[in-house]
Amino acid sequence: MSRSGLGLLSSPLADLRMDASPYLILPNDHYAHADAPFERWRHLGTLRCGARRFGVEVVAARVHGSGRPALLMASIAVTDVAAARLYQHTSWRNRTPGWAESDPGQPWTVAIGAAGEDGALALRASRHDPLDMSIEAGFVDAATGKPLRLKLRLSQQRAPMLAGGGARADRPDATDGASRQPSHAYALTDLRSAGTLQVGTELLSVSGLTWMEHEYGAPPPDGPWLRQHMQLSNGIRIVNEYRLAGVPVANRPAPSRATVLWPDGNTSFEAGKTTLRMPVWTSPATGIAYFPHVTVEIARLQAKVEVMSLIAAQELLATDGRGAVYQGVANAEGVFEGGASSGTAWNEQGLS
Amino acid sequence: MYPDLQVPLPLSHHHYAAMALPPLPQPGLSPAPRAALALPIAEARLRSILMGV
Numbered sequence: 001m002s003r004s005g006l007g008l009l010s011s012p013l014a015d016l017r018m019d020a021s022p023y024l025i026l027p028n029d030h031y032a033h034a035d036a037p038f039e040r041w042r043h044l045g046t047l048r049c050g051a052r053r054f055g056v057e058v059v060a061a062r063v064h065g066s067g068r069p070a071l072l073m074a075s076i077a078v079t080d081v082a083a084a085r086l087y088q089h090t091s092w093r094n095r096t097p098g099w100a101e102s103d104p105g106q107p108w109t110v111a112i113g114a115a116g117e118d119g120a121l122a123l124r125a126s127r128h129d130p131l132d133m134s135i136e137a138g139f140v141d142a143a144t145g146k147p148l149r150l151k152l153r154l155s156q157q158r159a160p161m162l163a164g165g166g167a168r169a170d171r172p173d174a175t176d177g178a179s180r181q182p183s184h185a186y187a188l189t190d191l192r193s194a195g196t197l198q199v200g201t202e203l204l205s206v207s208g209l210t211w212m213e214h215e216y217g218a219p220p221p222d223g224p225w226l227r228q229h230m231q232l233s234n235g236i237r238i239v240n241e242y243r244l245a246g247v248p249v250a251n252r253p254a255p256s257r258a259t260v261l262w263p264d265g266n267t268s269f270e271a272g273k274t275t276l277r278m279p280v281w282t283s284p285a286t287g288i289a290y291f292p293h294v295t296v297e298i299a300r301l302q303a304k305v306e307v308m309s310l311i312a313a314q315e316l317l318a319t320d321g322r323g324a325v326y327q328g329v330a331n332a333e334g335v336f337e338g339g340a341s342s343g344t345a346w347n348e349q350g351l352s
Numbered sequence: 353m354y355p356d357l358q359v360p361l362p363l364s365h366h367h368y369a370a371m372a373l374p375p376l377p378q379p380g381l382s383p384a385p386r387a388a389l390a391l392p393i394a395e396a397r398l399r400s401i402l403m404g405v
Contacts, residue, residue, distance in 0.1 A: 040402065061402045065392045073402055090399065092389045220404030222397065227405050241405040322396035325403050350400035 024167040024186055026160060027130035030214060031108060032100035037064045038183075038219035039100070041110050041123060043135060043154070044229065045210030046329055046344040047197065053310065054197060054206060055079035055329020055346075056150060058121055058137050060110045062095055063219055070095035074112040074121050076137045078148055079329045080199060081310045087148050087199070088316050089139035090324075091119040104130070131156050131188065133212075135195075144200075152195035154210060159265030161187040161237055163215070164257075166269075171218040181218035188212045189237040189261055209344070224248065226256075226274065228294055228307045229346040230332040234339065237261040238305070240296045242274060248291065248351060250278045258298055272298040281312035286323030290315065290349050292330075305334035307345045314347075323352045 033039055040061040047054045059075040072095050077088040093112060100110040108130040113120025121137040138149040163169065163185035170180035194207040211229055226248075227241040242256035256274040261267050277293035292309035309328035318324045328347035335341065391398055 038402075059403070063398075063402060068390075068392060071389070071391070073399065075399075092391065092395070094389065220401055222401055223404075225400075225405045243405060316399075318395040318399060320395055322394070324396040324399040327403075348403070350404050352396045352400055 021162050021167040023182075023184055024160070024162060026186070027108070028104045029184070029186070030130050031104050032102040032110070033216040034102050036216040037181075038062070039216040040214070041100075042213045043123075043191075043210060044213075044327075044346050045191070045193065045208055045231075047152075047193065047206040047208040047210070049197070049204040049206045052204070053081040053329070055081070055310070055314070055327075056197075056210070057327050058123070058135055058150070060100070060112055060121060060123060062100070072096070072099060072112050074119055075316070076119065076121060076139050076148075076150070077316055077327055078150065078197065078199065079311065079314055081329065084311045084313070085144070086311075086314050086316075087139075087141040087144065087146065089119045089141065090316065090319060108133070133191075146200040147198070148200075149198040150195070151197075152193050152206075152210075154191040154193045154212070156188045157190040157192055159261070161189050161239070161259060161261040162267040163187065163213075163239070163259055164269050165259060165267050172221050173218065183215065183217035183220075185213060185215035187214075187237075187239065187261075189231065211346070224352075225350045226276075226291075226294070227348040228274075228296055228330075229348075230296070230305055230307065230343060231345070232305075232332060232336060232341040232343040234336060234341045235263040236336055236341070238296070238298075238303075240272060240274060244351075248276055248289075250276050250280065250291070252276075253297070256296070258296065260298075260301070270298045270300060272296060272303075281309075283313070283315045283323055285317060285321065286315065286352070288315070288323040288351055290326040290328075290351060292328065292347065294347060296334075301336060302338045303334070303336045305332050305336070305341075307332050307347050309347045325350045325352070 044057040057077045061073045072093045075090045107127045108125040110123040119139045125133045135152045173179045191210045193210040224244040230238040240258040253273040275295040276291040280289040292312045309330045314328035326349040330345035330347040332345035333342045
């Protein structure tokens with residue numbers, strides 16, 4: 001992509017470290033990569049309304065299929081912690097032209113579904129600043145019949161996190177399993193977010209510090225996985241992840257890898273270990289056992305952080321009722337470089 | 353150092369002025385029916401892949 005979009009940056013965003021990776025040019029790479037076999041934008045995080053807390057996740061993803069049109073997935077989930085309730089909606093569509101803008105000269109837009117349609121979402125930004133974004137999403141929760149609607153404005157406050165330290169990783173090619181294909185990803189970890197959340201008849205003013213990821217290239221491989229996001233009070237941001245070789249086992253540390261964003265804007269990639277804690281939460285709908293409590297350790301950074309879901313029951317279901325993924329709003333508590341630190345977190349598990 | 357904001361930001365005119373807000377879905381109203389897509393693999397597995405690492 002050309003660098004023509006750089007001139008659009010407003011002054012706070014001009015401080016982003018554009019030279020941090022040869023694989024990422026922002027805001028240009030914020031736009032769609034139509035040639036990539038897979039692309040995903042995802043917003044997640046904790047929103048507050050007074051003492052109430054909500055977990056929110058909005059996902060727009062596209063994947064190519066062999067012998068069929070590319071698919072779009074729209075997923076919206078809201079966890080009401082006080083009510084111990086997860087509201088959710090997922091829909092699938094064939095790819096529609098123009099669903100995601102790829103031209104950095106145009107306003108940034110990612111939209112799935114027509115305005116007002118159940119489960120539709122729209123991610124937008126102004127022409128003047130592609131990283132100053134908004135979200136609109138609405139759906140009717142099938143389990144409760146409640147309508148939900150989210151309307152947020154989001155503004156990034158610091159340099160992006162480069163996944164794996166350089167915004168690029170190689171993944172096994174899905175077709176032959178032997179060769180490797182590149183995947184690119186970055187995260188905006190400090191989105192100052194504010195707006196409204198409607199849950200049933202309640203209309204709430206919400207705000208928080210949320211997170212957005214954008215990934216494109218080779219799709220993730222099949223198989224079980226875990227990932228935790230942490231926003232710590234010392235300014236450190238961490239994504240910890242690993243793939244499971246078999247069934248998950250509690251209280252047995254497993255090698256994991258963590259991407260760490262530092263206050264100076266640098267990103268590092270660290271080896272660590274992750275331990276799944278008891279008790280598990282077993283979904284009554286699917287029988288899958290998930291781990292609301294996960295311990296993440298990075299020895300080199302004297303870091304040990306406990307990630308604990310704010311409510312245990314945060315399983316997202318496929319439309320046929322099968323368990324798809326666990327997406328949990330969580331807390332982080334522990335130590336980093338020897339000092340106590342805590343913050344908000346996100347606890348994810350793909351164990352189906 | 354990076355406190356959560358408790359006060360909502362003012363809405364930006366360049367975001368919302370240009371956005372025709374969709375009506376809120378109503379539980380009593382059925383959305384326009386869409387034919388179920390034939391997914392290449394089981395939905396739960398496909399979704400786990402799309403959200404994976």
